[in-house]
Amino acid sequence: MFIDSRTIEENKLIRADVCIVGAGVAGLTVAQEFIGTKVDLCILESGGEKADKATQSLNWGKNVGLPYYSLDSARARFLGGTSHFWIINLPDRGMGVRLRPMDPIDFEVRDWVPHSGWPFNKNYLDPYYKRAQQVCRIGPYRYEPQNWIDPGIRDELKFKDDRINTTIFQFGDRNVFFKDYADAVKKADNIRTFLHGNAVEIETNEQANEVRRIKVKCLNGNRFSIAAKIYILAMGGLEVPRLLLLSNKIQSTGLGNGNDLVGRYFMEHPHLWCSAFFPENIKVSNATALYGIFKKHQTAVMGKIALSEHTLRNEKLLNWVTSIHPDYDLSYRNFMGYDKPGVAACIEIKNNLKKKAPFAEIIRHFGKLSADPKSILQFIYRTTASHYKNIFDRARQITVYRLNPMMEQAPNPQSRVSLDDEKDALGQLRIKLDWQLTELDTYTMTRAQEILDRVLQKSGLGHLLIETQRNAVPKGIHGGWHHMGTTRMHSSPSQGVVDPDCRVHGIANLYIGGASVFPTSGYANPVLTTIALVLRLADHIKAILYE
Template sequence: MTASGTAGAADVCIVGSGPAGAILAASLAGRGHDVVVLEAGPRFAFESRTARMDRALRPEHDDLDVWDMGGPRDRYTSSGPYEYDLNRHRVKGIGGTTLHWGGMTPRLHPEDFEMETRHGIGRDWPISYEDLEPYYLRAEEAMGVAGEPNRFSGPRSGPYPLAPAESSYSDEIFAEACSSLGIELVPKPLAINTEPYDGRSQCVGYGTCSPVCPSGAKYDASVHIRKAEERGARVVTRAPVQRLEHDDSGERVVAAVHATPDGDTRRQRARQFVVACGAVESIRLLLLSTSPQYPDGLANSSGVLGEYFMEHPGGGLVGRVDEPTRQHLVGYGTSMCEQFYDHDSGPEGSFLIDFGNNAGPEPIDLALEQLSDSGRIIAGDVLAPFEGDPWGDALQERLSEEYGGYLRCNGWVEQPPRRENKVSLDPSKTDDHGNPVPDLTLSFDGPESVILERVRDLCREILEECGATEIHGHWSPDDPYVGSHHMGGIRMGRDPAESIVNAELRAHDLSNLFVSSSGVFPTCGAANPTLTIAALTLRLADHIHGRLSDG
């Protein structure tokens, strides 16, 4: 690539337009600051979402097709014991992975910030739940979270902005069984509108929330990119940042060097820089930004950049009951259980239980795999199942029999941070710009394997109480499902010798470089990370605004 110039200096340059980058850009631009956002991927037209839903439903497409993932741009390797599917649930483009997410938004619990002090696990966060709580509330308002306070979560200073979703029919079956077992279910907090909110419609029931919401009722970060642009921010798409450059002293970042679609490069200057492109790509960008002062990666004087990476392992059990369960009327479950989100029974870790609303074989799979005419369907003869049954009554009856009586119970487990779980660079494989790709080394053979066994047993007990039979599911402690929640690797802390950023998310080594990502989490709890990312970002926005205002 050839250099093609240097853009004028902005107040803030943000790398990435997912929830962190988008919310930060909207907040700072709204307070009069000159903001530039550099996004590696494209801008997706809202009108394309019905077509993307169609891709999600058709068997000739896979998960990557929905949001145009895959290929040289998105290469990675997985060299650890666990074969990690990095691209399965991530998106590169305006809105980032919130275009694909399920919308679940629980808060971390107060003890999650003090795991070293309380249980000798990992390192304490340099901030407390009380420090973050008002920003949790602001994040819920910004995203439009529908929920209801419950006694198992941390204290709140205000209500949710929206009432919780009405309990699904299948969740009512679970509620009765759990009540008999002394297990308390609570409404699942979801960034999905239960009524019109912030210019977006309420949920209309497409049922494909993950991977795509055609109505826009589910929050995604394109909402805040739009707000940021309305407030004057400049958003540059198809501009993957290749490296960050610092001054001669190594104390300040001076430019973000990004590629352009025509093969050139440009340098974006700014007073403050924020890396907000997801945990894995944020780690990778810092590792790629080497110099004589930082031979092991920018801001990596501690040598721990990329280490202590974490995920949420888990699994699901499915059982069949002798009654309709009305699955997939909406694309999300409405209830969860935080009752076991504690360490009273030992230091293995905490966990969440939630309940799927799409259990059992997919109707498409039934049509393709079980009907005698499946080959003709694949060949394009969509009328094959209806021959001799022009109204499709027999097919509907069969689908009802095969699909209508399933229940799913899921569990998600905290993974304690371990140094050997990490993101590094693989120089043997490169992306479309010739840069080493990220390599993930991950295993689940620590304390989380013990708690996974416990969660599996609890899910089985709940399903049996529901009267379910034929209980089955993939649940192996050494080969679990993962939540595709990328956390750690750029951890925050007070000690520069063992962390990358401080309590304000500023790199210990540089005075104007910040990271806003779940990569900064010192420990991960069992709660989905997106709401905490948003809360940390709003806190960071206040901090950067203060710095810029002070000159």
């Protein structure tokens, strides 16, 4: 049942067994697990079934660190949450998101990655990953390339060096969450979803070790509260720390923040368009079909190029992966010969004549003309011919690709979310985001490309033109709307906000579901791991309630 919070009786107390704050991917997944049970569950969602500007503006905040997206556009504050932002075009004309589990090494304590390590290993999470595959309605829990190749059609690039390998991503359709699961929750007899209601404070007992209620406020001024046995915060990696920090009446630094950890360790997946990849020949270029999006086993998949685990250990790097994308503009310029010495000289002479440059400046290019007549004649023919027919075959004459890496960010306590002085329309302090990278982050960006370049050359596959520099944050670096780490998981309250069960340390009935609990990020999109974790959380809460 969907209920408009704006119509609830003023100051009414709503009671339930479980209260989930946030109806995005995490919140809807948990709710799905309780459909048809005897558990009286309610969901509190800030937005409605569609986006509206007034609600979305509550997300606004300041970026005070590295350049980042406007915070009101980096999150979707309505039913379905960020699944509305999954906009990768799929082969069946739908839109979706990249999915894969994190790698085993991502869960380990690594001596070269400060603050690394999860309370459990990947094997422990594997059963939940398998269930997450079903939740996302994607293919089998197999991510080895051999399960997805078609010999002679889609093969792995043959790397003659085990420092580099091929990995696989699957793609899930976004409609599964904001349409199918939202509709299932709406029809569930045991679930009430309160739309247009904003959690503004978590009220606890005097010892701040048990939540008593969630205070709710609407943009029309209406107020009420929700009291439950168990509470789950599932509003994403920026709003969860915000609400904890705002709930400071008993614990002055904010709930769960006795050790100044709430909001710290903000991680993204740094993305960057970089490095031109020049295949050795057209045969190599035509062998890259595995590295585009295609469909197999009724699932959209895509191959990517990654650093091997032993490379990460030997080189002491963060996890890194890259997709490769045809660069049609550069391939066309390469096909036409714009960079050939003779053609470049012709262009310089033409430009100098236009500028009426001194004759000495013009004549100095003449030597290159006589040294490269073949390129000039080819350029003249292809330029003329292109007026009458498209002699450049986009499908068969791609000679340049662009890398689009996505990498792990090192946990960094100085990269953080905190409260600002400015207030929103509800009178709540807004947030400010200070996204920061470390030397290990910037070093990995370039070193990974250097390793790939060496392996490509050694394998006779081509080479890279590397455009980044070690230990310098490159221009154009951006995130993926992946907000992780701000309520990190650790067995000790001195090093984490939540325990291995995702329960806030020191508070008996408050849990967090989402990527904000990640101690490290790996390079994989956080969705599949988030779903695996909240499925595990749902099982844990069922066990508590059914006892």
